[in-house]
Amino acid sequence: MPIRSQGYQLLPVKNNNSEHSRENDDVSGVPSRRLRLGFLILFIVVTFYALFLAPEKPSLTESLKNSGHTGLDKCASPIAPAAKPPTSTNPWAPLVVSEITDIQRWLEAPQRELNLTRGSSAILSDNVVYLIETYYPAKADALAYLAGGSAPDKYAHVVIHHGGSDAPIIKNYLVGPLPVSEQMSMRLLSEIYHESEIPFNARGFVNIEELRDVFKFISPELSEALDDLFGATARGNDNDTLVASAGGPFSFDGSTRKTWFSLRRNLPGPWLLPINFWQYIDVSGTDPSLWKASKIVYNHQIFGSTEEFLQSYRNGTLIRVPKQVTGVNEDFSWTTRKRVGTPRDLDHLPGPRSVSFAGLRFRVDRATQYISWMGWGMYLSFDRDMGLNIWDITLKAERIIYQLAPQEAIAQYAGNDPLQSTTAWQDRHFGMGLAVRDLLPGYDCPHEAVYLPATTHSALGVIVREKAICVFEQDTGRPVSRHTGYMEGEFGAVKGYMLTVRSISVVGNYDYGASIVQCPDVLISLNATIFDYMFHIDGTMEVRLSASGYLQGGYWEPLQEGYGGRIREHSMGNLHDHVINYKVDLDIAGLENSLLETIAGQEIVEQPWLEDDEWGRTVIQQKITRRIIETEDEALLKYPINFQGHYSIVNQNKTNAWGNPRGYAIHAGYNPIHNTIVGSRRLLNNANWARYNLAVSLRKETEPSSSSMWNMNLPGKPTVDFHKFFDGDNITQDDLVVWVNVGTHHMPQAEDSPNTKTTVAMSSFLLTPLNYFDSDISLESTNAILLSAPSQPGKPWGFDDYGVKQDFTCVPETPPPFEYLDPKVYDEEGRLKELESVEDMRKMAEMYHRIKFEL
Numbered sequence: 001m002p003i004r005s006q007g008y009q010l011l012p013v014k015n016n017n018s019e020h021s022r023e024n025d026d027v028s029g030v031p032s033r034r035l036r037l038g039f040l041i042l043f044i045v046v047t048f049y050a051l052f053l054a055p056e057k058p059s060l061t062e063s064l065k066n067s068g069h070t071g072l073d074k075c076a077s078p079i080a081p082a083a084k085p086p087t088s089t090n091p092w093a094p095l096v097v098s099e100i101t102d103i104q105r106w107l108e109a110p111q112r113e114l115n116l117t118r119g120s121s122a123i124l125s126d127n128v129v130y131l132i133e134t135y136y137p138a139k140a141d142a143l144a145y146l147a148g149g150s151a152p153d154k155y156a157h158v159v160i161h162h163g164g165s166d167a168p169i170i171k172n173y174l175v176g177p178l179p180v181s182e183q184m185s186m187r188l189l190s191e192i193y194h195e196s197e198i199p200f201n202a203r204g205f206v207n208i209e210e211l212r213d214v215f216k217f218i219s220p221e222l223s224e225a226l227d228d229l230f231g232a233t234a235r236g237n238d239n240d241t242l243v244a245s246a247g248g249p250f251s252f253d254g255s256t257r258k259t260w261f262s263l264r265r266n267l268p269g270p271w272l273l274p275i276n277f278w279q280y281i282d283v284s285g286t287d288p289s290l291w292k293a294s295k296i297v298y299n300h301q302i303f304g305s306t307e308e309f310l311q312s313y314r315n316g317t318l319i320r321v322p323k324q325v326t327g328v329n330e331d332f333s334w335t336t337r338k339r340v341g342t343p344r345d346l347d348h349l350p351g352p353r354s355v356s357f358a359g360l361r362f363r364v365d366r367a368t369q370y371i372s373w374m375g376w377g378m379y380l381s382f383d384r385d386m387g388l389n390i391w392d393i394t395l396k397a398e399r400i401i402y403q404l405a406p407q408e409a410i411a412q413y414a415g416n417d418p419l420q421s422t423t424a425w426q427d428r429h430f431g432m433g434l435a436v437r438d439l440l441p442g443y444d445c446p447h448e449a450v451y452l453p454a455t456t457h458s459a460l461g462v463i464v465r466e467k468a469i470c471v472f473e474q475d476t477g478r479p480v481s482r483h484t485g486y487m488e489g490e491f492g493a494v495k496g497y498m499l500t501v502r503s504i505s506v507v508g509n510y511d512y513g514a515s516i517v518q519c520p521d522v523l524i525s526l527n528a529t530i531f532d533y534m535f536h537i538d539g540t541m542e543v544r545l546s547a548s549g550y551l552q553g554g555y556w557e558p559l560q561e562g563y564g565g566r567i568r569e570h571s572m573g574n575l576h577d578h579v580i581n582y583k584v585d586l587d588i589a590g591l592e593n594s595l596l597e598t599i600a601g602q603e604i605v606e607q608p609w610l611e612d613d614e615w616g617r618t619v620i621q622q623k624i625t626r627r628i629i630e631t632e633d634e635a636l637l638k639y640p641i642n643f644q645g646h647y648s649i650v651n652q653n654k655t656n657a658w659g660n661p662r663g664y665a666i667h668a669g670y671n672p673i674h675n676t677i678v679g680s681r682r683l684l685n686n687a688n689w690a691r692y693n694l695a696v697s698l699r700k701e702t703e704p705s706s707s708s709m710w711n712m713n714l715p716g717k718p719t720v721d722f723h724k725f726f727d728g729d730n731i732t733q734d735d736l737v738v739w740v741n742v743g744t745h746h747m748p749q750a751e752d753s754p755n756t757k758t759t760v761a762m763s764s765f766l767l768t769p770l771n772y773f774d775s776d777i778s779l780e781s782t783n784a785i786l787l788s789a790p791s792q793p794g795k796p797w798g799f800d801d802y803g804v805k806q807d808f809t810c811v812p813e814t815p816p817p818f819e820y821l822d823p824k825v826y827d828e829e830g831r832l833k834e835l836e837s838v839e840d841m842r843k844m845a846e847m848y849h850r851i852k853f854e855l
Ligand SMILES: [Cu+2]
Pocket: 547, 576, 578, 746, 756
């Protein structure tokens, strides 16, 4: 049924000549002489200011002076000019090596009665300091500091494995205030978790010692059988041709700790080279003598114990995989990243690179890790669990985001084998911050990028990576806005520029655009994750995550059909979902914010101006419905069907000049997905955020994060239960947090081999002004052009480039030669540690994801 139009009535119609002629005047486009004169004066002032007075462009002025028009001088060095942070310290700064060392010593003092053993030599039944890092201050305290008050006290979050207790347990402590003094104290930190106790079986790995007791499950007899069956060895020798990888989660509710071991060939990219042999091991508790291997699966045969398997092997009843398909003589070089094929035309030339001829246009304060660019400002921080995070993101001196931080990254696999079908990773467990990698200059980030360090602590000491974060500005190669026209002032373009802050983590097999995991030689999955935060001049920012690296490959055989894609003779990529959650603590025009749902629907409306002719008396058209969502319970959200609308955070009491509430909208970017699987025991209640595209909750100091490093191993009893955040609180005109997901339904294919590509394994969301301003602020840019029509056809078009000479040139500095250095590793005393071997470095990098047998 059509609805009746509103607000119109049929009246006798007359031509209104006077109004018509005024409209004509308006569009005549002939500016008055006064306007033209005004424009000329403005142009002269702007040009003079840009060339001689503008304080923000010292390097351009300098370079212009140096170069003249006769020859080319050297360009300004690509060094970021100093930023002016709003405060003298970064209240969210990670702890530095000396602070961590001081806390370690304070914890070890006899009067603390913690009976600690240092991580490097600890066994499971010892008490070990697992983590020391910054505990972020309460928001009210940080805001008071930003507003000119005193700096908040600095506290540390300390995790201790109490393996030496009668009932081993993990405890969290708040230690401070820093620096260490008589006033320093420690207390249990439990208010941010939903479970007061963290079961020991949910723990993270401390060192290789724990795994040594796992290696015993590969007995000499079993090694011999493996050698015979696969032509590969796992004997604890340097030249072993098999390594292990384990699946997770390791526990359901903390009562046990078990994992499926899968064996893979010890070659480059072992993740792609599994053999069809799996072992289920029970490593519950702290007494390795009670651990057992309860099952072996080989060639579709299931054995209740290693002994059963060996018996069958010895007595000839074992159904063997035919020798020709065991890969004995196979060429496995395809798993390397070495260049293949014939070089393409002109590919012997280096590709284009971008140069800021007039010097860098973003500012950096290294001491506080504060960055500013084109009206944006932000502080960076870094933590063990998820790596790079950003604080106090301001635009034109107004805070838009208090905190922007990744929270968790899940990857749930499928397959017709014991490992893949039971795997649901949550990479926070391994520490995506700990897994940050030094960036490859010129390859991971453009040549001119400015690098910033990150410091992370683990039970084995402190790692400082000098090139953990890169910051760079790029020409996006397309205008932010443009229009062609003949009227004065309507033809022009504003150039698109973007500032990117990036970090890359490699947890096991994938290189997530962000971090480093410590894994003693068991393979989990090695993914590189690239975390990008991209800022645009119109107030838009994009949060983008890309993944690369090796798949967690499976053993291909026809029975795997439907669980992924075959990529080689006996290798497949198994189907899985990645979902990554971000915390976005938006503060739009203050703390009092509401969640606005905007939906574009369809209406059939009858209009009085319509004739009853062939078009009919009704039209079908779009219509917007806006609704403020009032409680948390209604704020577990999926993007509107067909993206007909969006969700936004607005301040209902602060309006722009047109009466609209000022807001920021959350738009889906690439791959706006959520988790496919709901109800799996392995993600029962520990990653409920992954069921949605986004969710909005009332901000609470007791709900700082949607996950924890133990969540992976506690699906039945999660340390942080996201659904508990949604307990009916009113969310109108209050401080809100948006939890937004990105991800990929990863259906592996041949082109994922040897590595997944960031071109498609990418996902993002955008935050963009929604009536936050009165009009488009990118029009403020002087990197823009305004054209005026010639007086007669054939004459050149006039233009105004606002005095910014886009053709300015000089000789760029030669980029420094490529160099890649190891991170600095400090021991518990804060002394720089010499790693003994490359194998040590590898262990540290691949810990738990590629386990080399050490018997
Ligand atoms: Cu994947």
